[in-house]
Amino acid sequence: MPRGHAALGVVVPLLALAVWQGVTLAGMVPPSMLPPPAEMVRTLAEMAGSGELAQAVGITAWRLAWGFVVGAAAGTVLGALCGASALARALLDPTVQALRSVPSLAWVPLFILWLGIFESSKTTLIAVGVFFPVYLNLMSGIAQVDRKLLEVGVVHGYSRLRRLIAIxxxxxxxAYVVGLRSGLGLGWMFVSAAELLGASNGLGFVLDDGEQTGRPERVLVAILLFGLCGKTTDMALAxxxxxxxxxxxxxxxVQGQRALQPA
Amino acid sequence: MAHEVHIAGLAKTYGSQRVLGPLDLHLEAGTITVVIGRSGCGKSTLLRCLGGLEKPDAGSIRIGAGQLRREDIGYVFQEPRLMPWLTVSRNVAFGLRGHPARDDRVAEALAIVGLQQAASLLPKQLSGGMAQRAALARALAPKPELILLDEPFSALDPFSRESLQQHLLHLYRHYRTTMVLITHDMDEALTLGDRILVMQGPPGKIVADLSRHDTKARLREALEPGGRGPPGPQAGAERPQTPLRARAL
Known part of the structure; x- marks a missing residue:
């Protein structure tokens, strides 16, 4: 992307910030509903100073990391199996697809009943969110590999396992990278849901606490941080x-590479 | 060592339609046999049966004394079919996993097709002609006893095609490998083939058995629907060994 185009990406947020400042300065919305940007910055600085910010972000990121690792690992193993083996796909995929159509939040009561209200149920919920896109993308990615490339393996005497690994x-x-990125996006969605539904710490708790105590600036700070963290991790994975x-x-x-002209 | 190929009663059916045979053929060791025919006549199916990509419904294929491993057969497809995530040299090494002299074999194959400078490039950085040369090098690197080529130059521009044809003849002189080449190009058949088998179908049958000394007009006549050439499909075994062409290329 040309540098000028990258800079274009900040135009809309800056514009929104200006409108927000204008609306609050003009008193069009009461501060109890929408505090001015300066108030949000002050809250952010306060939270950073007290260590609350680092703790909340750290805990949420830790939960997400666990859920992501577990969900992505399960999605990878099952996706590879169902992608490579028609038998495994026929056996397992209908069940996985049926489970996929269950709204993920519907699992929450069951996870709380089975695993309690502490970390395990949250990690499991996040893992469920991460699992499906990783599974689906990897499975279809493997199953849809060009037959012509597989034939190259056949004519070189590659076994089925070697064709799976090498081709x-x-x-x-x-497709797998796309699955991981989608999984990570859903992971952030589910970590916020898990923390909103019952947590005493983390960014989701800051959201809930802001709502319960009538402090919209804390809600907005948590939303901003979720957005920043989600964008940062997605950029790193991308x-x-x-x-x-x-x-x-x-x-x-990719920068630095160019197509060669015919010899 | 080059191997002769014996094909007896070979037949292939897709669904209810027979696309090939029954076919009896004897291909001499160390020669280039060109199979020419119109699209859909079954010539690629014949090659795919020879390469183990299709299982024939009937008949047998015996290569040499019958001890040939799949790794001893080189196969060049119509498209390069390079693994896009591997560099040219790693693509060429595709059939050499665990080979003690892998790097030497790769360097040798790249030198034969003139791609030494492109060894570290990715397939997306290659032109069509370079990619097909890399595919040829991949088929050559294991030093196969039999090379099967399925219209390998058909997607190329005339300059790349001629250059690759010369590379192929260079290879042939170098290794004296038995080669079977499928094409629908009459000039290519007459340039490369020691022996030119004209196929018509479906079901694919050899209708004429010509040599590179035959004229293009004779070949065109044999390619006409219902065309027939004098020697029958089984006559190849009795044909004298075609001398290695001595044209200046």
Missing amino acids: QLPAALP AAGARLVRWQDNAMP
Whole structure:
């Protein structure tokens, strides 16, 4: 992306900030509903100074990391299995798809009953959210690998397992990266849900606490932090993923690479 | 060592339609046999059966003394089919996993097709001709006893095609490997083939058995629907060994 275009991305947030400041200065919305941006900055500084901010972000990130690792690992194993084996797909995929159509929040009461109200139920809920996109993308990525590439493995005497490792898994990498990014996005959604439903710490708790105590600035700070954290982790994963799939011949070549002219 | 190929009663059916045979053929060791025919006549199916990509419904294929492993057969497809995530050199090494002289074999194959400078490039950085040369190098690197080529130059521009045809003949002189090449290009057939088998179908049958000394007009006549050439499909076994062409390329 050209540098000028990257700068365009901040235009809308800055504009929104200006409108927000204008609306609150003009008294069009009472501060109890929408505090001015300066109030939010003050709250953010207070939370940072007291250590509450670091603690809340740290705990939420820790929960997300656990849920993401568990969900992505399960999605990877099952996705690879169902992608590589038609038998496994016929056996397992209908059940997984049926479970996918259950709204994820519907699992909450069951997880709380089974696992209690502490960390395990939260991690499990996040893992469920992460699992499905990782599973679906990897499975379809493997199953839809070009037959013509697989034939190259066949003519070189590759066994089925070697074809999976040497051809299908690398070819499915772009789809897998998309699955991980979708999973991470859902992970952030589910960590906020899990913390809203019952937590005594974390960013979701800050949200809930702000609502319960009538402090919208705390709610807005938590929303801002969720947005910033989600965007940062997605950018990190996208950058790592882009390195892994830089071989893709897409419309936006990796910087520093250029197509060669015919010899 | 080059191997002869014996095909007896080979037949292949897709659903209710027979697309090939029954076919009897004997291909001499160390020669280039070109199979030419119109689209859909079954020539690619014949090659896929030879390469183990299709299971024939009937008949047998015996290559050499019958001890040939799949790794001893090189296969070049119509498209390069390079693994897009591997560099050119790692693509060329695709059939050499665990080979003690892997790096030497890769360097040798790249030198034969003139791609030494492109060893570290990704397939997306190659032109069509370079990619097909890399595919040729991949088929050559394991030093196969038999090379099967399925219209390998058909998607290329005339300059790349001629260059690759020369590479193929260079290879042929180098290794004297038995080669079977599928094409629908009459000039290519007459340029490359020691022996030119004209196929018509479906079901694919050899209707004429020509040599590179035949004229293009003769080949065109044999390719016409219902066309027939003098020697029958089984006559190849009796044909004298075609001398290695001595044209200046």
